Amino acid sequence: MPDVLVAGAGPTGLLAAFELERAGLDVLVLDRDTRPTTQSKALGLQPRSVEVLADRGLLAAIEPYTEARLPGGHFSGIHIDYTDLPTPFPYQLGVEQVHVAAAIEARLRTPVLRDAAVTAVAQDDDGVTVTAGGREHRAGWLVAADGGHSTVRTLLGAAFPGRSARISLVVADLTLTRKPAGFADEWRLPTKSAGFLLPLSGGRHRLVVVGEEQQRLGRDEPVTAGELQRALTALHGPGFEVGEVLWASRFGDASRQLERYRHGRVLFAGDAAHIHLPVGGQGLNLGLQDAVNLGWKLAAHVRGHAPAGLLDSYHDERHPVAARVLVSTRAQAVLGVPDPDAVAVREIVTGLIAVPEARRAVAAEISGIGVTYPGISGRTTGIPVAEDGRAVLIGAELPPEWADRVETRPGAEPRLVRPDGYVVWDGGPGLEDALSTWFGEPAITLV
Ligand SMILES: Cc1cc2nc3c(=O)[nH]c(=O)nc-3n(C[C@H](O)[C@H](O)[C@H](O)COP(=O)(O)OP(=O)(O)OC[C@H]3O[C@@H](n4cnc5c(N)ncnc54)[C@H](O)[C@@H]3O)c2cc1C
Numbered sequence: 001m002p003d004v005l006v007a008g009a010g011p012t013g014l015l016a017a018f019e020l021e022r023a024g025l026d027v028l029v030l031d032r033d034t035r036p037t038t039q040s041k042a043l044g045l046q047p048r049s050v051e052v053l054a055d056r057g058l059l060a061a062i063e064p065y066t067e068a069r070l071p072g073g074h075f076s077g078i079h080i081d082y083t084d085l086p087t088p089f090p091y092q093l094g095v096e097q098v099h100v101a102a103a104i105e106a107r108l109r110t111p112v113l114r115d116a117a118v119t120a121v122a123q124d125d126d127g128v129t130v131t132a133g134g135r136e137h138r139a140g141w142l143v144a145a146d147g148g149h150s151t152v153r154t155l156l157g158a159a160f161p162g163r164s165a166r167i168s169l170v171v172a173d174l175t176l177t178r179k180p181a182g183f184a185d186e187w188r189l190p191t192k193s194a195g196f197l198l199p200l201s202g203g204r205h206r207l208v209v210v211g212e213e214q215q216r217l218g219r220d221e222p223v224t225a226g227e228l229q230r231a232l233t234a235l236h237g238p239g240f241e242v243g244e245v246l247w248a249s250r251f252g253d254a255s256r257q258l259e260r261y262r263h264g265r266v267l268f269a270g271d272a273a274h275i276h277l278p279v280g281g282q283g284l285n286l287g288l289q290d291a292v293n294l295g296w297k298l299a300a301h302v303r304g305h306a307p308a309g310l311l312d313s314y315h316d317e318r319h320p321v322a323a324r325v326l327v328s329t330r331a332q333a334v335l336g337v338p339d340p341d342a343v344a345v346r347e348i349v350t351g352l353i354a355v356p357e358a359r360r361a362v363a364a365e366i367s368g369i370g371v372t373y374p375g376i377s378g379r380t381t382g383i384p385v386a387e388d389g390r391a392v393l394i395g396a397e398l399p400p401e402w403a404d405r406v407e408t409r410p411g412a413e414p415r416l417v418r419p420d421g422y423v424v425w426d427g428g429p430g431l432e433d434a435l436s437t438w439f440g441e442p443a444i445t446l447v
Contacts, residue, residue, distance in 0.1 A: 004142070005128065006027060008144070015291035018291075043198065044073075047087045062099055072363070078353055085364070087369055144266055152266065153258070170249070172249075175246070194338075195231065267298065310438070373422065401443045424438050
C-alpha cells in the first residue's frame with residue numbers, strides 16, 4: 001500500500017509525487033487520461049519556478065525545449081522588466097507545459113497509473129480509499145491535484161467560493177499558410193489585452209483571443225477555423241491565413257479558491273485549489289510551488305516527526321499566495337476591458353508601473369521571487385536540494401540527533417534551509433529553536 005495517492009498527473013501532481021518520493025515515501029499517481037496530454041495550456045515558467053526546478057536537477061531536461069527567454073513578464077499586457085530581479089534566472093522561460101510535466105514524470109520511481117479517473121473518495125481515521133478506473137486504492141493520504149474541474153473537490157463537497165466566468169477566451173494551436181511580409185514572427189510579451197500570437201516549434205502557432213465574437217458564442221460551441229481567422233485578422237490585421245487547427249479550446253476568467261486546502265487526509269494543490277484567468281502566466285507556477293511546499297511537510301507528517309501544526313502550515317502559507325494571485329488576475333482582467341474608463345485606469349497604472357519601486361514590487365509578485373512566509377528570512381537558489389528530501393544546514397555545526405532530518409554542508413554564510421528552499425535561520429542564536437520549530441523533536445540517541 002502506498003503512503004500517498006496523488007490524483008492528477010499534471011505538473012502539480014507530478015511535482016508533489018516527486019517531492020514525496022524524494023523524502024522516501026511510496027507514492028502512486030492516478031490520472032484519468034490514457035496517455036500524457038500533448039496539449040500545453042501554459043507556455044511560460046516564472047523565475048521562482050525555474051529556481052525550484054533547477055535546484056532539483058529538473059531544469060536540464062526542460063531546457064532543450066525552451067522556445068524563448070523573455071526578459072520580463074507582464075501585468076495585463078503592461079511590460080514588467082525582470083532583469084534586475086535577485087535570481088540567477090531573471091527571465092521567463094518560454095516552454096510548453098507538456099515538457100515540464102514530462103521532465104518531472106521521467107524522474108518518478110513509480111510509473112503513473114493512467115486510465116484511472118477518480119470516481120469515489122472515502123476517508124476514515126487510518127487512511128483514504130480512492131476508486132479510480134473502477135479499482136479501489138488505499139493509502140494514508142490523498143493529494144488532490146486533479147485540475148480546475150477537480151472531481152475530488154466535488155466528491156468532498158469542498159467549499160470553493162468565488163465567482164463564475166464573465167468573459168470568454170479562445171486558445172488554439174494552429175498552422176499558418178500565409179503571414180504578412182514583415183510580420184515579426186517571434187516571441188514577444190503580449191502588449192494587447194485582446195490576445196496574442198506566438199510561434200511554437202514544428203511550424204505551429206499559439207493564438208489566444210478575447211474578442212467580441214467569443215463573448216457571443218456559448219462555452220460549448222466548437223471553435224472553428226473561420227472564428228480563428230476572423231479573430232486573428234481583428235488582432236493583427238489582414239495577410240494571415242489560418243491553415244490546420246491542431247487544438248482549440250474555450251476558457252474563461254472564473255475566479256475561485258478553496259476555503260480550506262486540507263480536508264482531513266486529503267490535501268488540495270494546484271488548479272484543484274484555485275482557478276483564475278491565466279493572464280500574466282501564474283497558474284502553473286502557483287501549482288509547482290504548492291507542490292514543493294506540501295511535499296516535505298506531508299512526508300514529515302507521514303514519517304511521524306513533523307512538529308505540531310506543520311502540515312496545516314501548508315494551507316496557512318499557500319492560501320494567501322493564491323488569494324493574492326486571484327486579486328492580481330481580476331485586476332488585470334479589468335484593465336483589459338475595452339471600455340474608455342478601463343482604458344483611463346490602464347493609463348494611470350502604466351504610469352505607476354514605470355516608477356522603479358512599483359515595477360520591482362510587481363515583478364517580485366508575478367515572478368514568484370517575492371513570495372515569502374511568516375518566520376522566513378529569505379529563500380535560496382543555486383543550492384541543490386538534499387537528494388533524500390532532508391533540510392540543509394550550511395556553515396554551522398549540527399547537533400547529532402538531527403542528522404536524520406538535516407544534511408550539513410560547508411559554507412561561509414550560515415543558513416538553515418527548509419526542503420522547499422526557504423531560510424529559517426541565518427546565523428546567530430536560535431538554531432536549536434529553528435530546528436525544533438520546523439523539524440520536530442530531535443531523535444533520541446541511545447547511549
Ligand atoms: C489557455 C491557458 C493558458 C495558460 N497559460 C499559462 C501560462 O503561460 N503560465 C502559467 O503559469 N499558467 C498558465 N495557465 C494555467 C496552467 O496551465 C494551470 O495552472 C496548470 O495546468 C495547473 O496544473 P495542475 O497540475 O494543477 O492541473 P492540470 O494541468 O489541469 O492537471 C490536472 C490533471 O488531473 C487529471 N485529472 C482530471 N480529473 C481527474 C480525475 N477525476 N481522476 C484522475 N485524474 C484526473 C488530468 O488528466 C490532468 O492530467 C494557462 C491556462 C490556460 C487554460
